[in-house]
Amino acid sequence: MTMNSLGRSRLRLPTVSVAALAAALVLAAPGPAASDGGEGAPDIAQVTTTFPRAVALGDVEHGRELWEFECAACHEMGRGAEDGIGPQLNRVFGRRAAAIADFPYSDSIIRMGRDGLTWTYRTLDAYIENPYALVSGTRMSYPGLEDADDRADLLAFIRLYSDQPADIPEAEPTARRVEVELPPEVLEIRGDREWGEYLASECTTCHQRDGAAAGIPSITHWPEDRFVVAMHAYREGLRPHSTMQNIARRLEDEDIAALAAYFATIDD
Amino acid sequence: MTIKRRTVLAGMAAGSAVLAAPAVMGAGRPKVVVIGGGSGGATAARYLARDSRGALDVTLVEPTRTYYTCYFSNLYLGGFWDLADLGHSYGTLAARHGINVVHDWAIGVDRDAQTVTLAGGDVLPYDRLVISPGIDFVEDSVPGWSVAAQNRMPHAYKAGSQTELLKAQVENMREGGVFAMVAPPNPYRCPPGPYERISMVAHVLTERNPTARILLVDPKENFSKQGLFEEGWARHYPGMIERIGPDFGGDNVSVDPEAMTVDIDGVVEEVDVCNVIPAQQAGRIAHLAGLTNDAGWAPVLPADMRSRMDDKVFVLGDASAQGDMPKSGFSANSQAKVAANTIRHELLDARLFPARYANTCWSLIATDDGVKVGATYEPTDEKIATVEGFISQTGEDAELRRQTFEESIGWYNGIVADMFT
Ligand SMILES: Cc1cc2nc3c(=O)[nH]c(=O)nc-3n(C[C@H](O)[C@H](O)[C@H](O)COP(=O)(O)OP(=O)(O)OC[C@H]3O[C@@H](n4cnc5c(N)ncnc54)[C@H](O)[C@@H]3O)c2cc1C
Numbered sequence: 305m306t307m308n309s310l311g312r313s314r315l316r317l318p319t320v321s322v323a324a325l326a327a328a329l330v331l332a333a334p335g336p337a338a339s340d341g342g343e344g345a346p347d348i349a350q351v352t353t354t355f356p357r358a359v360a361l362g363d364v365e366h367g368r369e370l371w372e373f374e375c376a377a378c379h380e381m382g383r384g385a386e387d388g389i390g391p392q393l394n395r396v397f398g399r400r401a402a403a404i405a406d407f408p409y410s411d412s413i414i415r416m417g418r419d420g421l422t423w424t425y426r427t428l429d430a431y432i433e434n435p436y437a438l439v440s441g442t443r444m445s446y447p448g449l450e451d452a453d454d455r456a457d458l459l460a461f462i463r464l465y466s467d468q469p470a471d472i473p474e475a476e477p478t479a480r481r482v483e484v485e486l487p488p489e490v491l492e493i494r495g496d497r498e499w500g501e502y503l504a505s506e507c508t509t510c511h512q513r514d515g516a517a518a519g520i521p522s523i524t525h526w527p528e529d530r531f532v533v534a535m536h537a538y539r540e541g542l543r544p545h546s547t548m549q550n551i552a553r554r555l556e557d558e559d560i561a562a563l564a565a566y567f568a569t570i571d572d
Numbered sequence: 573m574t575i576k577r578r579t580v581l582a583g584m585a586a587g588s589a590v591l592a593a594p595a596v597m598g599a600g601r602p603k604v605v606v607i608g609g610g611s612g613g614a615t616a617a618r619y620l621a622r623d624s625r626g627a628l629d630v631t632l633v634e635p636t637r638t639y640y641t642c643y644f645s646n647l648y649l650g651g652f653w654d655l656a657d658l659g660h661s662y663g664t665l666a667a668r669h670g671i672n673v674v675h676d677w678a679i680g681v682d683r684d685a686q687t688v689t690l691a692g693g694d695v696l697p698y699d700r701l702v703i704s705p706g707i708d709f710v711e712d713s714v715p716g717w718s719v720a721a722q723n724r725m726p727h728a729y730k731a732g733s734q735t736e737l738l739k740a741q742v743e744n745m746r747e748g749g750v751f752a753m754v755a756p757p758n759p760y761r762c763p764p765g766p767y768e769r770i771s772m773v774a775h776v777l778t779e780r781n782p783t784a785r786i787l788l789v790d791p792k793e794n795f796s797k798q799g800l801f802e803e804g805w806a807r808h809y810p811g812m813i814e815r816i817g818p819d820f821g822g823d824n825v826s827v828d829p830e831a832m833t834v835d836i837d838g839v840v841e842e843v844d845v846c847n848v849i850p851a852q853q854a855g856r857i858a859h860l861a862g863l864t865n866d867a868g869w870a871p872v873l874p875a876d877m878r879s880r881m882d883d884k885v886f887v888l889g890d891a892s893a894q895g896d897m898p899k900s901g902f903s904a905n906s907q908a909k910v911a912a913n914t915i916r917h918e919l920l921d922a923r924l925f926p927a928r929y930a931n932t933c934w935s936l937i938a939t940d941d942g943v944k945v946g947a948t949y950e951p952t953d954e955k956i957a958t959v960e961g962f963i964s965q966t967g968e969d970a971e972l973r974r975q976t977f978e979e980s981i982g983w984y985n986g987i988v989a990d991m992f993t
Pocket of ligand 1: 607608609610611612613633634635636639641642643644645646676677678679704705706707728729730761762765766769855856857888889890891899900901902903904932933934
C-alpha cells in the first residue's frame with residue numbers, strides 16, 4: 305500500500321476532538337517494579353484480563369490477540385524479554401524513544417529520541433497508527449493499525465507491561481484514550497503551490513532545495529499526505545523538536561497543504 | 573515625487589496597465605540595484621532574479637570577490653571549521669540567475685535621480701534599490717581604539733583576514749598569557765557572537781595553553797543565552813574565564829594598542845591578545861544615502877523592510893532598525909525574501925504575500941556542545957514583533973547537544989545554498 309492509497313482514514317492525528325473515555329482510570333501494575341530488561345515483568349502468558357479497570361482503556365484480551373498477530377513477530381514483552389527484530393517493549397510507557405542500549409535503531413528514531421520523543425499513550429497511538437507519520441525514517445516496517453478501537457485495545461494490553469502507571473506522569477492516571485483525527489477536509493485541501501513556494505523560502509534557509517541532508521533532513525519529493533501529517537505532528541507537539549514546533553505552530557492548514565504541494569514537486 | 577509614485581502604485585494594485593506601463597517598461601526591464609552581497613543582499617538578488625525569470629534587471633554591487641561568512645568564523649577560530657569553507661563566490665549568481673555582479677564600492681546614492689554611483693565612476697539607475705551593507709563601527713566607542721589599530725587589536729567582526737589574524741594571535745599567545753575581549757554594547761550584529769567566540773578561544777587555550785586566562789570586559793548587564801554559556805564555561809573551562817560586567821566597570825573601558833593594555837575603570841591590565849568589538853551602526857553607505865536615524869541605523873517599515881525615508885528603497889539585515897529581530901545572517905536572509913516579494917509585486921505585478929519572518933541562531937560552546945535560540949516574528953504597525961520563541965535548556969544531555977551542533981552545520985549549508993547557488 306502506498307502512502308497515497310492509505311489516504312484519508314489512515315492519516316489521523318490528534319488535532320481535533322479529544323475524547324477521554326476513562327476519567328479515573330487506574331491500572332494496577334502486575335507485579336513489582338521491573339527493570340528494563342524485564343526482570344519482574346509478568347510472564348506474557350499469565351497476563352489476562354484480571355485488571356478489570358483496564359477495560360476502560362481498551363479490551364485487553366482483544367489487545368493481546370492483536371499483539372500476537374501484529375507485533376509479536378518482531379517484539380517481545382514480559383519476563384526475560386529480549387530484543388528481536390524490534391526492541392523489547394517492557395515498560396515502554398514513559399520510556400524515551402530509542403532508549404534500549406545496543407539496539408540498532410534507525411537514525412530517524414534516534415534523532416527524535418534525542419529531541420525528547422517519549423512514549424505516552426498519545427505518541428504510541430500515533431506511531432502504531434502510522435509509523436512513518438511520526439518517525440519518517442523508522443526501520444519498523446509495519447504498515448500501521450488503522451482502527452482506533454484496535455489500537456486502544458492493543459495499548460491497553462501493552463500497558464500491562466509498563467511500570468506502576470501512577471508513577472509515569474504522562475501515562476497514567478492520565479492515560480486516556482485520545483481519539484483524534486485529521487478531518488478529511490484537511491487532507492483534501494488542495495495546496496496553493498505559489499503560496500507554497502513563497503512559504504517554502506522560510507524552510508530553505510535550513511532544508512536544502514536539492515534534497516541534500518547533512519544535519520537537517522531532506523523534505524523534498526515527499527508524498528503530500530505524508531508531509532501534511534508530519535507537519536501537523538510538529539504543530540500539535542506530537543513530534544518533538546523545538547525549532548520545527550515553533551515553525552509549524554504558525555502554519556494554518558492551508559499553509560501546510562501549500563507547502564506539501566510545493567515541496568512534492570520542487571525542481572531544484 | 574513620492575506622492576506621484578504612490579499614485580502609480582495604487583494604479584498598479586488596481587491592475588491599471590496604463591499607469592503601470594511607464595514605470596515598468598520605460599527603459600526595458602525594470603531595474604533593481606542591490607548594494608552589498610552578504611546575507612541580505614545576496615539573498616535578495618538571488619530571489620529577485622530567480623523568481624522573476626529574467627523579467628527584472630538585477631545588479632549586485634559588492635567590492636569583494638569572495639564573501640567570508642561571519643557565521644562559523646568563530647568555529648574556524650576554535651579549529652572546528654576551515655577558512656576555505658567560510659568563503660563563497662558570486663559565480664553562480666551571475667551564471668545561473670543572470671545577475672549583473674559588479675565588484676565595486678557604492679559611494680553615493682542620489683535618491684531623487686534614482687541612481688547609485690560606484691567608486692569606479694559608473695552610475696547605475698534603479699527603479700528599486702535594496703541596500704544591505706552590514707555594519708560599521710562607531711568611532712571612539714572604545715577610547716584608544718580605531719580601525720587603524722585593527723592589526724594590533726583585531727575586531728574580527730567582519731570575517732576574513734581579521735579572523736585569520738585573531739586566530740594566529742590566540743594560537744601564538746605566550747604561555748599563561750591573557751586574552752581580553754572588549755564586548756560591544758547593544759545593539760550589535762549576532763548577539764551570541766562574542767560569547768561563542770569566548771567559548772572557542774577557551775577551547776583552543778584549554779588544549780594549547782591551559783594556564784592562560786580570558787578576560788571578558790562587557791558593558792552589558794546581561795547577554796544572549798547567558799545561562800547556557802555560563803553553564804558551559806563552568807563545565808568545560810573551569811576557572812579560565814573572568815567576566816567584568818558594568819557593575820565592576822566593564823562599561824568604562826579604554827585600550828592602548830601600542831602598550832597592549834586595557835584600562836577597566838582605572839585599573840590597567842596588561843594583555844597579550846586583545847579583541848576589541850566596538851559599538852556598531854549601519855554600514856556607511858546607508859548614512860551617505862540619508863537613510864539613517866540619530867542612533868545610526870536605517871529605520872524600515874515592518875511589513876516589507878521598506879525604508880521609512882524613501883519608499884523606493886529597501887534596507888535589509890544588520891543596517892536596518894526594524895524591531896525585535898536580532899541582527900543575524902538568518903534574519904537578513906529572512907527579511908530579503910519579504911522585500912524581494914514586495915519588489916516583484918510592485919515592478920512585475922507578481923502576487924503579494926504577507927511577511928513571514930523567522931530567526932534561529934546556533935552557538936557552539938565546546939566540542940559537540942551546540943545550543944540554539946530562535947523565534948518567529950510578524951509585522952505590527954510599530955515594529956517587527958516576536959510571535960513566539962524557543963531556546964535550548966540548561967542541563968540537556970550530550971547527545972541532544974551534539975545533534976544541535978550537527979543541525980547547525982545543516983543550517984550553514986542551507987543558508988549559503990539559499991544565498992549563492
Ligand atoms: C563572529 C560572528 C558570528 C556570527 N554568527 C552568526 C550565526 O551563527 N548565525 C547568524 O545568523 N548570524 C551570525 N552572525 C551575524 C551575521 O554575520 C550578520 O548579521 C549578517 O551577515 C548580516 O547580513 P547583512 O547583509 O546585513 O551584512 P553582511 O553579511 O555583512 O553583508 C554586507 C556586504 O555589503 C558589502 N558592502 C558594504 N558596504 C558596501 C558599499 N558601500 N558598496 C558595496 N558593498 C558594500 C560588504 O562588503 C558585505 O559583503 C555572526 C556575526 C559575527 C561577527
